[in-house]
Amino acid sequence: MSRKPKTLPAPIEAEIQTLTHEGRGLTRVDGKTVFVDGALPGERVRLRYTRVQRRFDEAEVEEVLTASPDRIEPKCAHFGVCGGCALQHLNPEAQIRVKHDSLADVFERIGKVTPERWLDPLTAESWGYRRKARLGVRHVVKKGRTLVGFRERRNSFLADLRRCEVLHPQVGERLETLAATIERLSIRDHVPQIEMAMGDGPCVLVFRVMQTPTPEDEARLLELGQREGFHIYLQDGGIDTIRPLPGQEVALSYSLPNHGVEIGFLPSDFTQVNLELNRRMVDQALDLLNPEPDDTVLDLFCGLGNFTLPLARRSAEVVGVEGDAGLVERACANAERNGLTNVQFHVADLQAELSTAAPWTQQRFTKALIDPPRSGAWEVLDWLPRLGVERLVYVSCYPTTLARDADRLVNELGYRLRAAGVMDMFPHTSHVESMALFER
Numbered sequence: 001m002s003r004k005p006k007t008l009p010a011p012i013e014a015e016i017q018t019l020t021h022e023g024r025g026l027t028r029v030d031g032k033t034v035f036v037d038g039a040l041p042g043e044r045v046r047l048r049y050t051r052v053q054r055r056f057d058e059a060e061v062e063e064v065l066t067a068s069p070d071r072i073e074p075k076c077a078h079f080g081v082c083g084g085c086a087l088q089h090l091n092p093e094a095q096i097r098v099k100h101d102s103l104a105d106v107f108e109r110i111g112k113v114t115p116e117r118w119l120d121p122l123t124a125e126s127w128g129y130r131r132k133a134r135l136g137v138r139h140v141v142k143k144g145r146t147l148v149g150f151r152e153r154r155n156s157f158l159a160d161l162r163r164c165e166v167l168h169p170q171v172g173e174r175l176e177t178l179a180a181t182i183e184r185l186s187i188r189d190h191v192p193q194i195e196m197a198m199g200d201g202p203c204v205l206v207f208r209v210m211q212t213p214t215p216e217d218e219a220r221l222l223e224l225g226q227r228e229g230f231h232i233y234l235q236d237g238g239i240d241t242i243r244p245l246p247g248q249e250v251a252l253s254y255s256l257p258n259h260g261v262e263i264g265f266l267p268s269d270f271t272q273v274n275l276e277l278n279r280r281m282v283d284q285a286l287d288l289l290n291p292e293p294d295d296t297v298l299d300l301f302c303g304l305g306n307f308t309l310p311l312a313r314r315s316a317e318v319v320g321v322e323g324d325a326g327l328v329e330r331a332c333a334n335a336e337r338n339g340l341t342n343v344q345f346h347v348a349d350l351q352a353e354l355s356t357a358a359p360w361t362q363q364r365f366t367k368a369l370i371d372p373p374r375s376g377a378w379e380v381l382d383w384l385p386r387l388g389v390e391r392l393v394y395v396s397c398y399p400t401t402l403a404r405d406a407d408r409l410v411n412e413l414g415y416r417l418r419a420a421g422v423m424d425m426f427p428h429t430s431h432v433e434s435m436a437l438f439e440r
Helices: 092-111 175-183 215-228 275-289 308-314 325-337 399-411
Strands: 012-015 025-029 032-037 044-052 056-066 132-140 145-149 193-198 203-208 230-235 252-256 261-265 296-300 317-322 343-347 367-370 391-396 416-423 433-439
Touching: 012 025, 032 044, 092 399, 092 416, 132 175, 145 175, 175 215, 215 230, 252 275, 261 308, 261 325, 275 308, 275 367, 275 391, 275 416, 275 433, 296 308, 308 317, 308 325, 308 343, 317 325, 325 343, 391 399, 399 416, 399 433
Parallel strands: 032 056, 203 230, 296 317, 296 367, 317 343, 367 391
Antiparallel strands: 012 044, 025 032, 044 056, 132 145, 132 193, 193 203, 252 261, 391 433, 416 433
């Protein structure tokens, strides 16, 4: 017997109390929590229920009755439908306050710590900043055309986007052009994804193909690249299958001009999406760590050498450790490219038990920088005092695990949380990047 869908309550008026870490308004109706898309703290809204659950309900704004002074008109015509951004209706200064408050909240609740001082927020251009993105592709029969872009808010359907304001304009202004090209391919229904990758120069588009393109398909893709200035690559399996179409191979790189460093990368490599914010982030990290000519510095989760190589310009020696062997190979090439001989790289799984046989675990380090994934750096924390680290900069892409790790560092390992602050790597989203300085 099929279960009847729940009948949703009628729309109601409510006062919004706060904003969640996901960028949704929060209110309570008869003691039950309701998460409200599109609502801001202090507003009175008419909300329409979209989902009823046992512990909480979900809703969206039907009408704003009393608007927050921080409410602005979203720049993107697709805001509210596309799930790529959550905060375009909130002015940029207020977005930063929300992210700061989120970081302060988890430090207090989870970390049981408070920074001795707060760093000024790091910000950069808030539109057209994304140089790395993974875009979904799908031919939608009911619409009679192919869509390219991000998924709709809170479901798996692709949003019907004409342009994207946060993608670099070379791609963000050409979503319909990309869709029209795919529409003409014989393998139209077997192209689920396009990945864009840019540094300072050219833009690479990697087309994921589940079926081999015909010569005519490749010709259409090459024509797209020539006309719009893209370099076209194909991927028919794992990342090791990424290959350029004939004549399309290009060297990708970005510079860190304040440190005299240029970093090369492959289209599949992890790089920060926001190039200018990344430059400011590297500057701040080095200012906080303050490497001296006699320092030996450890850089964990080092990737391509984004921090390692600038650190090597100012230190006696830098050791970078990374779990991805391909990234380490390219980090070594980047060190050679920049003429740096006082840096070495090692491959190690930093989210597993570390082997004491690893040569770098036998060294002593005065300072360290860690830039872990969302899951944090729990497995390496005990090693830091063991290796002699007195000053540590922690770059975080997820406040909850930073706060958890700060609890361990401060309340068990004897470090002090000297400073912390947010970085707006992803403007108009609820994503919070941050940086913290620890000393012992």
